[in-house]
Amino acid sequence: MKKTMILTTALVATGFAASAQELNIVSWGGAYTVSQVEAYHKPFTEMTGVKINSIDADNPATPLKAQVEAGNVSIDLADIELSDAIRLCDEGLLQEIDPAMLPAAPDGTPAAEDFVPGAIQDCAVANIVWATNIAYDKTKFEGNEPKTLADFFDLEKFPGKRGLLKSAKRSLEMALVADGVGSEDIYTVLGTPEGVERALAKLDTIKDSVVWWEAGAQPPQLLADGEVVMTTGYNGRFFAAEVGEGKPFGSIWEGAYMDYDLWAIPxxxxxxxxAMKFLAFSTDTQRLADQAKYISYGPARKSSSSLVGLYQDGKTQMAPYMPTNPDNLINPIWTDPTFWADHDVELNERFNAWLAS
Known part of the structure; x- marks a missing residue:
């Protein structure tokens, strides 16, 4: 993992008494952090006078874990993935969270019933449902655009470099779907040595044509620069490039890897x-719907869905770009956080050995 890159954004309070208090919040950067700043940080600062220092990291779980283990914590909240939330909670590195502190839905439905299944964990609360899917450069495939994960692995029919996450997680699962494994059987297969070798064998078929990426900003940039013709990446980043910047990108949703991001407090x-006040504020119904004005990640609360409307441009309907849109749920891979909490180290060791071979 790269070391944390710090980008501090001081959000000045207006109309409230001065406060010496501030929060250090770590997230993933790019269009995603912008959406959080607009939907969460600015209104929280305006309401409370608490300044937000926004800090970017390639994986916020990494500096959080390092700080707690060193006994020198400066992070107040971090946006982390579900498997990391479970693992760090099990290791005693996160503050436990009482669901009763979370605001109810506008109709009074308790938060515990309003969040989608799995979104409230012992030590973390989800804000978004996101996907790793595939984007491609439409100008490279005019009249014959790729549509499936299998197409991503078909260098003969769709020639050109591929971008792929330099990690066992997501890359192995997507390889298995491309090789014909049903998404409901992914973790049964991947839990065996034969399944791991099957996934790596599929990756072998494109290995010489892969440009590996590690940070979320890289895939859309690789596409825009013409270094690859197709790449895996985060659907919100692709949306920002396609709709926000007008890039000629298309998306493949078949076999998309679905996951949550959650707020955790070290x-x-x-x-x-x-930090607790911010967590509750930023996961209420309206705030989660507000975030969807800026990026195409699905709110983690059911009551937010009906409030999701147009992109900040005032004309683009957000629903078709959401990973939770029924039209986009084509053989989706729903992450198994328990599997990855148990097997992350060993599978990444095997993946890295394969990379080096």
């Missing part, structure tokens, strides 16, 4: 009380 957070 043990020893310096501003615990305000």
């Amino acid at each position: 043990k020893g957070a310096p501003h615990l009380e305000d």
